[in-house]
Amino acid sequence: MNASQPAGALHPANETLTRNERIVFNLYTISALMVFVLMMLLGLTMRMAQSTWIGVLPNVFYQVMTAHGAGMVGTIGLATSAVMWFFLRKYVKLSLSIFLANYVLFMLGAVALLAAVFIGGYAGAWTFLYPLPEHPMGLWSGNAAALFMLGYLLIGVGFLLFYLDAMRAIIRVYSNLGRALGLQWLFSGDIDKSHPKTVVASTMVAITNSIGILAGAIVLVMCIINIYFPSVTLNALLVKNLTYLFGHMFINASIYMGVIAVYELLPRYSGRPYPISRPFLWSWASSLVMVLIVYPHHLMMDYVMPHWMLVMGQIISYCAGLPVFTVTVFGALANIYRSGMRWNMPSRLLVLSMFGWAAGIVPAIIDGTISVNKLMHNTQWVPGHFHFYLLLGVLPMVLALMFHVIGQNAPSRSSDKLSFPLYILGGLIFVLSFLAAGHISTPRRFAVHLPEWLTYDQSGSIGAILLIVAMLVFTLHIIVGLLRSPGHGDSAHATG
Ligand code: HEM
Ligand SMILES: [Cu+2]
Structure with missing residues (x-):
């Protein structure tokens, strides 16, 4: 970094965590890893139940x-917000208390969600789509549904605080959000090459995900009111629109926060600069708008939707992810090409994440086409596509940062040489089984499957087991490494 850094920017090359920062970062990291493993085991339970290898009652499924x-x-939202925090704090002054408050609210929310599900019997899916949660035909109580929604509200408030703090801190250094996004360089002018990509991405996410979370909060409050005052009826179509604006935005924000790890770490392992450019700024600015208006691709089978919104959903689906995706993957490949890359866990995971994101997007775009969606809607094609980019794209970004932070303190480098390919192999078998099952029209969200579908369920289970073994090894190494680690990461090759 050089003198053209805006006044007030903090030690950009220095990633040292203070004692308190390290405690909070470890809380995020270790909790996220343990929840990931636990939730993967729940996922395996479902896949094995569909395989008829274990018996799970449908209501429990x-x-x-x-x-x-x-x-x-x-x-994944929590873990990627730790990625954003880790790098953004180098350029602007974030509040550690607010970062901690996000963690505490998340944990309280998680307890509420788990209690609603496993004590209250709530089973209306994470998308809480009206009117199922409110009218469960006696399967769970209104209180259980309301507790689930309260859990979401707690988590949403935590994230909102984190993003508001990020925007406040960004405005303090860059004077407004537009300048932080680099809008002043869209058409002309010399781009300040030291303007951090992290600031551009963080600003975009803070704006868009705050809007998404507000939409979520509004619809959650509407639903809670409806539970206790059923005479206040809701417009189901409006509720679905708000719900998917929130849901689409939240999960996409995890990619946009996670990709910061690619921007920050890749150049250090390749030893090459990865400069900011006009196409980069254009793509983040245009994605800021598109990510918010693309959600109607979730409502293509809702024929009462205004036709223009569905057409927009299809067209924007082709365009929304593409700019950021193209500049990132192209930039990453150009950065790696003939660079004499230092191959270790972080750099391997970063390259994997580019592949997983790229390959995972393709089935999504196919399904974002109205004529295809008529066939593939609510088949396992859908979990096929999102597990692809989450397991092989976003999770590797998060793991890359974690391995980077433990640096030389990793317990065993040789066993990761085995667990890394195992993760990819298991992951590919697992996601391709979903896609293949979707291709023969296996519905998603079915507890009980027809005999014709079982082969896919069973190969999916085997893939999941391999992946989970690898994930257990990663988790163990990272936790041991974090507890040993001085906290400033592997600074060798740091080019700022
Ligand atoms: C070993 C890893 C995993 C396994 C075995 C697994 C398994 C499953 C299964 C069997 C389903 C239901 C599919 C169906 O509709 O028939 C599912 C749904 C889902 N999974 Fe996973 N999963 C894994 C990892 C992940 C990860 C890493 C994420 C996100 C970060 C994730 C997010 C989801 C979501 C959002 C759903 C949709 C639930 C719904 O339809 O309401 N999964 N998973
Ligand atoms: Cu979407």
Whole structure:
């Protein structure tokens, strides 16, 4: 970094965690890893139940499905917010108390969700789509549904605090959010090459995910009111629109926060600069708008939707992810090409994440086409695509940061040489089984499967077992490494 850094920016090359920062970072990391493993075991339970290898009562299957969906989506959000925090704090002054408050609210929310599901019997899926949670035909109580929604509200408040703090801190250094996004350089002018990509990405996420979470909070409050005052009826279509604006936004925000690890770490392992450019700024600015208006691709079978919104959903689906994705993957490949890359766990995971994101997007775009969606809607094609980019794209970004932070303190480098390919192999078998099952029209969210579908269920279970073994090894190494670690990460090759 050089003198053109804006006044007030903090020690950009220095990633040392203070004692308190390290405690909070470890809380995030270790909790996230443990929840991931636990939720993966719940996922395996579902897949093995579909395989008829274990017996799970259907009502329990839907409880497990609800806990797995909500738990995974929340935890990937929590883990990627730690990625954003870790790097953004180098450029702007974030409040550690607020970062901690986000963690505490998340944990309180998680307890509420788990109690609602496993004590209250709530099984209306993480998408809490009206009117199922409110009218469960006696399977669970209104209180259980309300407790689940309260859990979401707690988690949402935590994230909102984190993003508001990030925006406050960004504005203090860059004077406004537009300048932080680099909008002043969209059409002309010399781009300040030292402007951090992390600041651009964080600003985009803070704006868009705050809007998404507000939409979620509004719809959750509407639903809670409806539970206790059923005479206040809701417009189901409006509720679905708000719900998917929130759901689509929240899960996409995890990619946009996770990718910061690629921008920050890749150049250090390749030893090459990874400079900011006009296409980069354009793609983040345009994705800021598109990610918010693309959600109607979840409502293509809702024929009462205004036709133009569905057409928009299809067209924007082709465009929304593409700019950020293209500049990132192209930039990453150009960065790696003939660079004499230092191959270790963080750099391997970063390259894997580029592959997983790229390959996971393809089935999503296919399904974002109205004529295809008529066939593939609510088949296992859908969990096929999102497990692809989450397991092989976003989770590796998170793991890359964790391995980077433990640096030389990793307990055993040789066993990771085995666990890394095992993770990829298991992951591919697992996600391709979903996609293949979707291809023959296996419905998603079915507790009980027809005999024709069992082969896919069983190969999926085997893939999941391999992946979970690898994940257990990663988890153990990272936790041991974190507890040994001085906390400033592997600073060798740091090019700022
Ligand atoms: C070993 C790893 C995993 C296994 C075995 C697994 C398994 C499953 C299964 C069997 C389903 C239900 C599929 C169906 O509809 O028939 C499911 C749904 C889901 N999974 Fe996973 N999963 C894993 C990892 C993840 C991860 C890492 C995430 C996110 C970060 C995730 C998020 C979800 C979501 C959001 C759903 C949708 C739930 C719903 O339909 O309401 N999963 N998973
Ligand atoms: Cu979406």
